[in-house]
Amino acid sequence: MADETSSSRADVRRGTPPQRVDPDDDAVVRLSAAPSDGGPTATGRVVLEVGRERIPVEMTVPAGPVAVEEVLPILHGLSSLFATRATARAEADGREISCRAGCGACCRQLVPVAPAEARALARLVEAMPEPRRERVRRRFDEALDILEPLGLMERLDQNRDGRQAIARDYFAAGVACPFLEDEACSIHANRPLSCREYLVTSPPDLCAALSPGIERVVLEARPSLALLNADLRDGWLPLVLSLVQDAQAPPSPRDRAAADILKDVISGL
Structure with missing residues (x-):
């Protein structure tokens, strides 16, 4: 990724929805995955x-080889960009987005994450202070205690492409996301890409029962799918297996330039 000086005025940071500035034709969406240790970018x-x-879109990334999860803030920003645009279109058509804090109706669905997202979530849990870290870990364990007797974990291992039927059985088990607290996402700024891209204009009751008639908002592009296609060395996995996968899988390789990783993902949008 070549260095470039910009006079852009839009600014997007970690966990902050992208903003566009008009009518300036040179308005730029700025995304950053700069390392927290102040390393070169x-x-x-x-x-x-x-x-x-x-x-x-202007992107600032770590210089040198990185792991895929180190560029996730860029993809978070892209997901938020497309979600913001989709929300504006829906509201212009007179449709109101139902999703808001305090509505955890969709937070009992199977959430597919890419391996890089699972590793990032595991690191997020590890960095939590006690006793919160122990509470979140316990929720992960409780979720697996419910799912394992149902055989869902084995079905996921054997048929990672047949997600629809498994997703319905997963939902029927009533397993809440381990990060759900008071019916709100406790890691909202770091939530998975697929969660960022799930927006509906139908009543929350339909999501709560996974009933027909759910009206999803269509995004122009979904970085979640692009990342899954670009990061499928180990296959997708459900969010609830993030800690297990992180404990069992080898460390994430830091063997590619951030620009190359982003090129693979963006080309799949």
Whole structure:
């Protein structure tokens, strides 16, 4: 990713929804995955062609080889960008987004995550202070205690492509996301890509029962799927297996430039 100086005015940081500045044709969406230790970074720009619109996106990433999870803040920002645009279109059509804090109706669904997301979630749990860390770990264990007797974990291992039938059985088990607290996401700024991209305009009761008639908002692109396609060395896995996968899998390799990883993901949008 080549260095580039920009006069952009839009600013997107970790966990902050992207903002666009108009009518300036040179308005840039700025995303950062800069290392927290202040290490060297590289900055480059891509132009996303969405319909008839061209959206310049400036990205700051760690210089040198990185693991996939180190560029997740960039993908979080892209997901938020497309979700924000989709929300604006829905509201312009007179449809109100039902999703809001305090509604955890969808937080008992099977949440597919890429291996990099699972590793990032495990690191997030590890960094939590006690006693919160122990409480979250206990919720992960309780979820697996419910799912294992049902054979769902074995079915996932044997048939990772047949997600729909397994997802319905998973939902029927009533397992809440381990990060759900008071019916709200306790890791909202770091939530998985698929959660960021799940927006509905139908009543929450339909999500709570996984009933027909759920009206999902269509995004112009879904970085979650692009990442899954680019990070399938180990296959997708449900969020509840994140801690197990992290404990059993080898350490994440830091063997690729951030620009190369992002190129693979963005080309799949």
